[in-house]
Amino acid sequence: MSDPGKEEKLLASVPKGLFIGGSWREATGGGLFAVEDPSTGATLAEVADATPGDAVVALDAAVAAQPAWAATAPRERGEILRRAYERLVERTEDFALLMTLEMGKPLADARAEVAYAAEFFRWFAEESVRIDGRYAVAPAGGGRLLVMRQPVGPCLFTPWNFPIAMGTRKIGPAIAAGCTMVCKPAELTPLSMLALADLLTEVGVPPGVLNVVTTTKAGDVTEPVIADGRLRKLSFTGSTPVGKALIRLAAENVLKVSMELGGNAPFVVFEDADLDAAVDGAIVAKMRNMGEACTAANRFHVHRSLAPEFARRLAERLAAMKVGRGTEDDVKVGPLIEAKARVKVAALVDDAVAKGARPLLGGHALDGPGYFYAPTVLTDVPGDARLLREEVFGPVAPVVAFDTDDEAVAAANDTEYGLVAYVYTSGLDRALRVCERIETGMVGLNQGLVSNPAAPFGGVKQSGFGREGGLEGIDEYLETKYVAIKLS
Numbered sequence: 001m002s003d004p005g006k007e008e009k010l011l012a013s014v015p016k017g018l019f020i021g022g023s024w025r026e027a028t029g030g031g032l033f034a035v036e037d038p039s040t041g042a043t044l045a046e047v048a049d050a051t052p053g054d055a056v057v058a059l060d061a062a063v064a065a066q067p068a069w070a071a072t073a074p075r076e077r078g079e080i081l082r083r084a085y086e087r088l089v090e091r092t093e094d095f096a097l098l099m100t101l102e103m104g105k106p107l108a109d110a111r112a113e114v115a116y117a118a119e120f121f122r123w124f125a126e127e128s129v130r131i132d133g134r135y136a137v138a139p140a141g142g143g144r145l146l147v148m149r150q151p152v153g154p155c156l157f158t159p160w161n162f163p164i165a166m167g168t169r170k171i172g173p174a175i176a177a178g179c180t181m182v183c184k185p186a187e188l189t190p191l192s193m194l195a196l197a198d199l200l201t202e203v204g205v206p207p208g209v210l211n212v213v214t215t216t217k218a219g220d221v222t223e224p225v226i227a228d229g230r231l232r233k234l235s236f237t238g239s240t241p242v243g244k245a246l247i248r249l250a251a252e253n254v255l256k257v258s259m260e261l262g263g264n265a266p267f268v269v270f271e272d273a274d275l276d277a278a279v280d281g282a283i284v285a286k287m288r289n290m291g292e293a294c295t296a297a298n299r300f301h302v303h304r305s306l307a308p309e310f311a312r313r314l315a316e317r318l319a320a321m322k323v324g325r326g327t328e329d330d331v332k333v334g335p336l337i338e339a340k341a342r343v344k345v346a347a348l349v350d351d352a353v354a355k356g357a358r359p360l361l362g363g364h365a366l367d368g369p370g371y372f373y374a375p376t377v378l379t380d381v382p383g384d385a386r387l388l389r390e391e392v393f394g395p396v397a398p399v400v401a402f403d404t405d406d407e408a409v410a411a412a413n414d415t416e417y418g419l420v421a422y423v424y425t426s427g428l429d430r431a432l433r434v435c436e437r438i439e440t441g442m443v444g445l446n447q448g449l450v451s452n453p454a455a456p457f458g459g460v461k462q463s464g465f466g467r468e469g470g471l472e473g474i475d476e477y478l479e480t481k482y483v484a485i486k487l488s
């Protein structure tokens with residue numbers, strides 16, 4: 001259990017201003033907003049509430065820093081990232097506690113996120129020196145083709161709440177590629193990003209390369225930056241409706257865009273699956289971050305022969321998970337991020353139950369302070385239940401039975417989303433056929449976690465486009481230039 005003195009000291013150490021051009025400053029007009037502890041509703045801290053003008057000043061700083069940063073040796077950019085990796089790992093406990101306080105996830109989950117977040121810095125430290133091009137003889141002879149890759153230029157990020165990992169997944173490749181940036185953290189969890197900006201300054205990121213503007217007016221503040229002809233790239237992690245609005249704005253200046261949007265992940269268990277492994281995987285895929293993950297398994301399609309036993313075992317395991325404030329010992333399930341989130345989860349469960357679903361476990365909010373919702377398993381979920389189509393974003397597992405492979409694949413694909421699917425089977429043929437037919441950017445085959453900094457993370461359909469991490473991740477921050485050379 002963390003002690004209140006330690007929490008206070010940590011919160012006091014986090015800068016609360018806007019980070020622009022290498023220094024901390026107040027918002028114009030001195031506006032502030034409160035950051036809440038979702039497990040109690042208490043205010044943790046107040047941070048600067050930027051105006052649209054502040055965001056444009058942050059872009060000015062990014063634009064001014066861009067030429068020198070692009071000209072910095074790749075090795076030097078890589079070394080900065082390497083130091084950032086090491087320092088973040090050293091400070092795991094501080095960053096984990098900070099995330100738990102402002103986001104609610106249990107400390108063990110928060111530590112895992114710090115490790116995951118730091119790995120993006122290590123991965124892109126290595127990638128910074130592998131940016132290459134190509135040289136070729138033109139097919140007709142005579143001419144030569146030179147293809148080079150250069151930093152795209154100033155970028156705008158608005159990441160969500162895996163508060164650190166969603167940041168490092170964008171900041172890592174931008175630094176490696178030589179891009180400067182303006183980052184707007186989520187208003188619900190800005191402290192982790194402010195602490196990260198401090199850490200990046202300490203390890204040598206030069207003034208103006210990373211600028212951070214916290215605000216409650218996300219749309220108003222980002223709009224003038226997106227409309228500014230000096231911005232070159234927009235990378236967004238968040239919901240599909242906001243992503244669509246940003247794509248429309250970005251179209252005006254034909255910006256390079258990456259979108260990591262919503263999901264509706266199917267978790268499919270075939271009759272030849274290892275049931276123990278499937279239940280283990282289901283716990284990870286469903287309960288990581290209390291179900292508040294774009295990759296969260298949203299619906300469980302289980303072969304009819306296994307469905308009752310799968311639901312029973314899942315309910316048994318979820319019932320054993322301790323719910324509470326993330327800082328407490330053995331807590332496995334924290335609160336949801338805010339009151340509104342809990343209202344939405346409750347509405348989706350109530351809708352399913354009203355249409356005939358049966359709660360095997362939970363199915364209700366928990367009393368007391370904070371935004372807690374009971375881990376829930378629903379069976380007999382009818383096809384028209386909203387939670388099979390909409391992201392639940394909470395600890396709720398609807399189980400639906402299927403009879404044939406075709407039926408399972410059709411159900412898995414029956415959504416406008418396409419981020420990730422989980423498939424459990426022991427048959428190689430079936431595994432490959434199903435992986436090929438599933439319309440998602442990622443598949444977890446006999447495993448409930450796909451996130452890996454060395455792999456390309458991203459979706460298809462309305463889950464977005466662009467990839468973060470892997471060999472592909474840095475491409476989002478590079479432009480290709482082709483030089484046609486005539487030899488005499």
Ligand code: NAD
Pocket residue numbers: 158159160161162184185186187218219220222237238239240242243245246259260261262263293294295391419459463
């Ligand atoms: P949201 O889209 O409402 O908010 C996300 C972020 O967008 C916040 O930082 C918010 O300040 C900002 N924002 C809101 N309106 C904006 C605007 N008009 N202009 C610019 N920025 C704006 O999303 P939410 O409901 O808080 O988050 C959950 C969603 O995020 C889910 O759909 C989840 O799947 C998705 N998500 C996706 C990924 C991924 O990698 N694909 C990762 C995490 C979360």
